[in-house]
Amino acid sequence: METNEENKKGRREFLNQGIRLSMAAGLAGLGFYLVRKSHSEKMLWQLDPSKCVQCGRCATECVLSQSAVKCVHVYDMCGYCDLCGGYLRPDAKDLNTAAENQVCPTNAIARKYIEEPYFEYHIIEELCIGCGKCVKGCGAFGNGSLQLQIRHDVCVNCNQCAIANVCPSEAFSLVPESKANKLVGYEKKK
Amino acid sequence: MKKRNKMKKQYCIFIFLILLPLQSLVADGFTQRFPKPDFEEGYKIPETQIALARSGYWEYFDVALLTFLLSILTWLVLKKRSRNGVLLISVFTLLYFGFYREGCICPIGSIQNITAALFNADYFVSFSTILLFLIPLIFSLFFGRVFCAGACPLGAIQDLIAFKPMPLKKWVQSLLGLIPFIYLALAILYAATRSDFIICRYDPFVALFRFSGSFLMIAIGVLLLLIGMFIARPYCRFFCPYGVLLNWTSRFSQKHMSITPNACIECKLCENSCPFGAIDKPQSFKLYEKRNVMVQRLIFYALITPLLMFAGAYTGAKLHENLALVNNKVSLAYEFMNQEGLKEAEQNLEVRTFKALGTPLETFYKNASDIVRQFYIGSIIMGAFLGLVFGLTLSRLSIPKYKKGYWPNKGTCFSCARCIDYCPVKPNSIIKK
Incomplete structure (x- = not known):
């Protein structure tokens, strides 16, 4: 009886060992197979401004209560217009900078006089909620220098971006870090 | 002055009216409707602010830290046999991987990245994600589910909150234990077809770690924590899809935590010590059918x-x-x-x-x-x-399995080391057979 049980134990241990080693080999094989399909870089979410339709979901769908998507101003593209489509509402009653005439719901665009007739527009990031209203206005009436982009210092880089799930134009994609921060009309200076 | 303003306004409205019909005519390739102005007073165009992410090296730091934690846990559970040590590591994991790193990316969610990469030619994973997926499984294959013991922030938050765990009937536990398989199968199906990452979307605690998230997920997270006070680790036992993989690998683990440091004397002291119902009781030959x-x-x-x-x-x-x-x-x-x-x-x-x-x-x-x-x-x-x-x-x-002594179920045991303190047998005591 005793030896029988010991035999049984030995057999079970041998079987376990075999399964364990084949599982380890399987995992190692999976690892090696996947390495060919991997980037050594970190993967980041990216919003392609050329695909963006400014539907406004970036403001509401992000897991953060204040969206990580914010408006970025590509100054090189800006015409410095006095009558900025991203700053003033097209149906504004009076053409002044009163709140009711501004496109931005959170007063996140600061307007600064430069010289006649040019004005600089600066995005106050802490206030921007990424609704894209100014982006729409600038794209419709101006140069399109205001663009939505994911701010990676705020973004928690969810494994599955909640905005990407609902983006109607599929403007979101996961890219290696070096290809992130795509903006139209902007060249990275090194 | 006022008049000048009015003039300016009229001028602006005029431009607006001209431009409105034009906007539909302007083709997409037309990048600048208004040329960049030539400033006369020496204005310098500001630089566009690009926000950089945390350096990618931190991901490798996290992988290294995870490996280190798993090694420490293995030592604590197998050699030191210390519940307090495991508890300390759990707290650290909760603070660092949970509240500081805020969840993503974790080994549980990495199942989907791996699947998506396996089934889609155009999907790439980062190297650190592969490591994150494999390392806990390899540890489980040799030392049991030490990852669950204290290196998983989702497990840690539930482990620390299990104040008054109640035992569940065995069949209830087995029935609820089927949910993770369904969850895993669905997660793989949706990840392979690049539809959605449901494990991440319905991660109950990540919203709590971030103090931000949809109302539904925060509510589910709080509810699970409330349930977790009485039914220990409900997510780990009845939902976690990565737990399925760890269960499979842990079954064949080389060295698994044991309740007794020596030989079991069947004193029954540890019988109710496991809040997760993961202790197999001895089954004698006599009690069962022919x-x-x-x-x-x-x-x-x-x-x-x-x-x-x-x-x-x-x-x-x-x-x-x-x-x-x-x-x-x-x-x-x-x-x-x-x-x-x-x-x-x-x-x-x-x-x-x-x-x-x-x-x-x-x-x-x-x-x-x-x-x-x-x-x-x-x-x-x-x-x-x-x-x-x-x-x-x-x-x-x-079909019952005949066995002597009280042993942790290698598949479902989280290696949390709670039961160890209940065993009266000392490592060097002589047991008469």
Whole structure:
């Protein structure tokens, strides 16, 4: 009886060992197979401004209560217009900078006089909620220098971006870090 | 002064009126409607602010830290046999991986990245994600589920909150234990078809770690924590899909934590010590039926399992179109077909955007039907797999395994080391047989 049980134990241990080693080999094989399909870089979410339709979901769908998507101003593209489509509402009653005439719901665009007739527009990031209203206005009436982009210092880089799930134009994609921060009309200076 | 302002306004309105009809004429390639101004007073155009992410090296730091924690836990559980040590590591994990790193990316979610990379030629994972997926499994294969013990932030938050755990009936536990298999199968199906990452979307605690998230997920997280006070680690035991993989690997682990440091004397002191119901009680030969009854039962389950698999595959095939609706492309195709006759204002945003983008309809429909086809095959495999799991669970429940002594169930034990303190046997005491 005793030896029988010991035999049984030995057999079970041998079987376990075999399964364990084949599982380890399987995992190692999976690892090696996947390495060919991997980037050594970190993967980041990216919003392609050329695909963006400014539907406004970036403001509401992000897991953060204040969206990580914010408006970025590509100054090189800006015409410095006095009558900025991203700053003033097209149906504004009076053409002044009163709140009711501004496109931005959170007063996140600061307007600064430069010289006649040019004005600089600066995005106050802490206030921007990424609704894209100014982006729409600038794209419709101006140069399109205001663009939505994911701010990676705020973004928690969810494994599955909640905005990407609902983006109607599929403007979101996961890219290696070096290809992130795509903006139209902007060249990275090194 | 006032007059000048008024003049300016009129001038502005004039430009506006001219531009309004123009905007539709301007082609997309036209980048600058208004040329960049030549400033006379030495104004310097400011630099566009690019926000950089945390350096990618931190991901490798996290992988190294995880490996280090797993090694420490292995030592604590197997050699030091210290519950307090495991508790300390849990607290650290909760603070660092939970509240500081805020969850993503974790080994649980990495299942989906790995699956997506396996089934899609154009999907890439980062190298650190592969490591994150493999390392806990390898540890589990040799030392049991030490990852669950204290290196998983989701496990840690529940482990620390299990104040008054109640034992569950064995069949209830086995029945609820089937949910992770369904969850895993669905997660793989949706990740393989690039539809959604449901494990991450329905991660109950990540919203709590971030103090931010949808109301639904925060509510589910709080609810699970409340339940977790009485039913220990509900997510780990009855939902976690990574737990399924750890369970499989841990079953064959080389060295697993044991309750007694020496030999079990069946004193029953540890019997109720496990809040997770993961201690196997001794089963004596006498209590059970005759051999021929057992053989009959085995034959019955051997026959019923293929039947269950077939039923699962059939259900999967029936349900594949409903399952496929989670995929954005498929659901858009359905919506497009339904809303094609409607006026533009009545169509939803997705359909309007799709029309504006002007993707050719034929390729779009073909793409969607290809995805549905993938779902068809995937659902059949998933159904058969679930049938197999159900069959094996049934047979495991009704065919007892004879064994002596109290041992942790290698599959479901989280290696939390709670039971160790209950054992009166000392490592060097001599046990008479």
